Structure formats: structure tokens, C-alpha cells
Amino acid sequence: MNEWEAGQDDEEAGAVMRTVVRQLKLWRESAGLTQAEFGTAIGYGEELVSSVERGRRIPRPEYLDAADEVLGASGKIAALKQDVAEVRYPKKVRDVKRLEEEAVEICSYNNSVIDGLLQTEEYSRAVFNSRRPPFTEEELEQQVTARAARQEIVEGAAALPVFSFVQCESTLRRPYGGTMVMRKQLEQLLRLGGLRNVDIQVMPLGREGNAGVDGPFRVLRLKDGTTVGYNEVQLTSRAIVDPKLVQVLEIRYGIIRAQALDPEESLAFIEKMLGEP
Known part of the structure; x- marks a missing residue:
């Protein structure tokens, strides 16, 4: 498509x-x-x-x-x-975008790639380009365009939600697109991490404890007071609404935030990475 x-x-x-x-x-x-x-x-x-x-x-x-x-x-x-305007995007993307637009707080842990809301266009393109079996050129453009549309919520909305991102250090070091693409991506993290409604934390590889070893997930607190989880794995993505399962994700995310560097330390960590040869 x-x-x-x-x-x-x-x-x-x-x-x-x-x-x-x-x-x-x-x-x-x-x-x-x-x-x-x-x-x-x-x-x-x-x-x-x-x-x-x-x-x-x-x-x-x-x-x-x-x-x-x-x-x-x-x-x-x-x-x-x-x-x-939006039906040209895959249904999965539309569903995620709606959830994000209804959220007052979005919490994300990722140990695979930089969270989609934080990605530069070049990084997004490199990530989608690495998919196997590969996307067609048309599918690749569709995915990149859809991701850019979702990112408007971070800076372009009238009533901005609060964002908390915890990125495993491995996602900052995996060179999708090459050195210059990654450098621009790290600079993007520093810029977005300076926004008042955005916290970015790094989970160092040297940490012995990491409650996020089971993989990426999100916790979204919505305007109506409910909380949902969101999980993406191979070929499957789903919203998690069972209160008991959502509670597990909330507890797990709280522990992950405590285990990671705090936001100030994390931005300093990213700045140090930019200075590395």
C-alpha cells in the first residue's frame, strides 16, 4: 500500500x-x-x-x-x-496517534530504537529502511510521513501533554543511518530534552538492574482519567486496558525511571557522547 x-x-x-x-x-x-x-x-x-x-x-x-x-x-x-487527511496512514498509526492526542502524560521506555516521537526524519528513514523484508519505496515514504505527523504533538499542540522518555544507552549508540545521522539525532534529543514538558532519561548499559529487559512499552494517562498501556513486538501492536496489566506496566516504568540517570544527568551523558570521536 x-x-x-x-x-x-x-x-x-x-x-x-x-x-x-x-x-x-x-x-x-x-x-x-x-x-x-x-x-x-x-x-x-x-x-x-x-x-x-x-x-x-x-x-x-x-x-x-x-x-x-x-x-x-x-x-x-x-x-x-x-x-x-489521516486515512492515508496505516490504521495502526492512526490508532496510536489518537491515543497520543488524548493523553495528558505519555511515558515511554525503549531499548530498541529512539522513540518515534523523538526521531529526526533521517533517523526514521534509516530505521524503516532496515526493515526486512524491506518496504517498497512508496511504503517507506508512507511510514516516514506518518511518523512525522505523529511528532507534531510534542511541540505543535495547543495544550501539550507531559512526556517522559527513558532510552537505553544502546539506542543512542546503534548507528542507524551512519555517524552524521546519529549525531543529528543526538542533537535532537538535547533540543527536545530542554523543553519544559519533556523529560529524557538514559538507562546506562552499565546498570546492573533494568526493569525493562522485556522490551519497549508505553504508559499513557488519558484526559478522562484512565490509563492504558501500549506494546509493540514483532508483527503485532496492541493497547493494554486490563487494569491489572496496566498496573504492572506503571510499576515497572516507575522502577525504570528510578534506575536510569535523571534528566539533567542524561542530557549531560548525551552531550558527552557528542564529544566522543
């Missing part, structure tokens, strides 16, 4: 696309245009117009803008851009 291709097994995206397709087709037919004539008018081929109207392709914003102008819709078609 490339960035603008509709997933056939995504019910939510399918429902949005059916509404968009219905509107586009009604406006085109009301104007008395065939798919070929409409495609010529907006600068796209008949095959693409057909794919959009069959729900197989998600129309890009410029497609909807051109359709709005040609069909004289006075902004009614262009307004559909908001409806399709």
Missing part, C-alpha cells in the same frame, strides 16, 4: 472513502462530465479518476482542490481534504 492507496482491509478508511467517492461522483455527473473529460479538466488521467471513484486510490489534496475549482463546488469538495 503506497501513501495514497486505500487499504482494502481498513474498515474506517473504507467508510471515509465511500463518502468521499460518492460526493466526487455526484458532483462530476451533475456537471455532465465523463471520467475522461473530468480527468483532462483537472490534469489527471482517466485511469486515476476511475481508481479514485472506485475507492482504490485516496485523492491527494491537490486533486480535491482542482476538482472543487473545475466543478464549481465553492469549497465543498476541498473541505473533504480534512476527511481524508
